[in-house]
Amino acid sequence: MIGAVDRAGLKPSAGSPVPKMRSHKRPQLPMFQRSTLLMMTALSLLAVLLFQRAEAILRAQHGAIDADTQRSRNCLAGMVTPIKLFRLDCGRLPTNDEGLRVLLTRPHAPDLRERWAGPYVRDISMLRDAWGREIHYASNGHDGKENGYRLWSNGRNRVNESGGGDDLLKVVTHDRE
Numbered sequence: 001m002i003g004a005v006d007r008a009g010l011k012p013s014a015g016s017p018v019p020k021m022r023s024h025k026r027p028q029l030p031m032f033q034r035s036t037l038l039m040m041t042a043l044s045l046l047a048v049l050l051f052q053r054a055e056a057i058l059r060a061q062h063g064a065i066d067a068d069t070q071r072s073r074n075c076l077a078g079m080v081t082p083i084k085l086f087r088l089d090c091g092r093l094p095t096n097d098e099g100l101r102v103l104l105t106r107p108h109a110p111d112l113r114e115r116w117a118g119p120y121v122r123d124i125s126m127l128r129d130a131w132g133r134e135i136h137y138a139s140n141g142h143d144g145k146e147n148g149y150r151l152w153s154n155g156r157n158r159v160n161e162s163g164g165g166d167d168l169l170k171v172v173t174h175d176r177e
Helices: 031-078 080-090 099-103
Strands: 136-139 149-153 168-172
Touching (some): 031 149, 031 168, 080 099, 080 168
Antiparallel strands (some): 136 149
């Protein structure tokens, strides 16, 4: 019997040929093709890693821009309530000359000294945008009697474009945002 083994299973029986095991070797590529394939694989991996890193950097920078812009928009929106409270107490909006500082410090006008119940903001930092610049205020009327006003931040470029360019603008009319 071909390939018979003794009872211990360790040795083939006498006179029986040992079957030859098949080799599962891959065909070998020539050296030049192997090195080229290895180099192309390494370069592809490097390109993917560099692309992912560049994408992460761009997302981080874009996120920082958006965070500052959003923080400034929140500052502008946060000024609406203090201005409403000032208007309820004093009977008018701040004038253009008074600006937003009237929300923090008692005005000098005799008609407002008794009615002013501020400060309406915690500190001066609340009157600044995310870039540390003053938030601008403009009432629609010169005496504060009009209902509307505009608030704006100079934006990232820090150039006052009166609400244009990259300025962030909030317009409030008749106590509606």
